[in-house]
Amino acid sequence: MAGARPIAMVGVDKDLIDLIQELPDWDLAGVFDSHPAADALGVPHLGGDDAWAEIRAARPDLGIVISIDPTGLKSKLLAHYGRDALRTVVALDGYVARSATLGPGCIVQRGARVLPDAVLGQSVKLNVGATIHHDGRIGDCVTLAPGCQILGAVTLEDRVYVGAGAIVLPRITVGKGATVGAGAVVASDVPEGMTVVGVPARPLERRRKREPHP
Numbered sequence: 695m696a697g698a699r700p701i702a703m704v705g706v707d708k709d710l711i712d713l714i715q716e717l718p719d720w721d722l723a724g725v726f727d728s729h730p731a732a733d734a735l736g737v738p739h740l741g742g743d744d745a746w747a748e749i750r751a752a753r754p755d756l757g758i759v760i761s762i763d764p765t766g767l768k769s770k771l772l773a774h775y776g777r778d779a780l781r782t783v784v785a786l787d788g789y790v791a792r793s794a795t796l797g798p799g800c801i802v803q804r805g806a807r808v809l810p811d812a813v814l815g816q817s818v819k820l821n822v823g824a825t826i827h828h829d830g831r832i833g834d835c836v837t838l839a840p841g842c843q844i845l846g847a848v849t850l851e852d853r854v855y856v857g858a859g860a861i862v863l864p865r866i867t868v869g870k871g872a873t874v875g876a877g878a879v880v881a882s883d884v885p886e887g888m889t890v891v892g893v894p895a896r897p898l899e900r901r902r903k904r905e906p907h908p
């Protein structure tokens with residue numbers, strides 16, 4: 695594996711392990727995870743997050759990619775591991791337009807696409823087949839689940855999560871920390887922190903817990 699650079703994952707994501715192992719640019723050194731027993735397809739467990747400082751001191755060339763999906767936790771881990779350590783991983787069949795800009799620590803999974811003039815912050819994950827169309831403005835620590843479509847000139851602010859197969863229509867803004875449920879079609883702006891589901895997407899109203907029968 696001449697020329698391959700060492701990288702470690704934060705959190706176990708089997709799809710990402712499978713991707714990194716396929717790429718000639720990277721040599722997957724292991725996984726940081728608070729659960730040592732997590733099934734990581736045989737990839738070595740390097741320790742919990744607290745193991746990072748010592749390992750980094752011993753191996754200053756070791757980069758990381760934060761693979762976990764929950765966006766608030768991803769943001770905290772980014773502060774812990776440090777921006778300088780972040781590496782960007784792009785699948786061989788992932789597409790990043792020449793005019794698009796990716797921050798450090800992004801993941802472009804198989805079949806995912808970042809189209810012209812899109813601008814992505816740090817630690818943005820496009821899972822398998824997700825697409826950010828032209829002129830997208832994507833903040834830090836955003837997670838896009840498989841197959842979602844972020845259409846032209848959409849803004850996703852920091853820590854937005856978009857569920858599998860969801861569609862965000864052109865020029866919509868989704869506010870910080872908001873969640874779009876799987877399969878939703880977002881046709882109007884989503885306020886900060888809100889969860890929306892359905893077609894067209896509406897705020898998630900949780901059913902009140904029913905009292906047990908007397």
Ligand SMILES: CC(C)(COP(=O)(O)OP(=O)(O)OC[C@H]1O[C@@H](n2cnc3c(N)ncnc32)[C@H](O)[C@@H]1OP(=O)(O)O)[C@@H](O)C(=O)NCCC(=O)NCCS
Nearest residue numbers: 839840857858873874875876877889891892898899900901
């Ligand atoms: C929207 C979402 C975040 C809500 O999760 P949650 O807060 O745990 O909500 P719950 O599972 O308790 O469901 C609450 C209610 O919303 C409904 N609901 C949940 N997700 C929904 C969705 N995507 N679309 C429509 N309704 C949904 C549930 O049926 C439930 O309805 P009820 O109160 O009438 O029984 C989650 O269901 C979701 O869609 N996550 C995305 C998953 C995904 O894409 N994963 C990809 C992994 S790679």
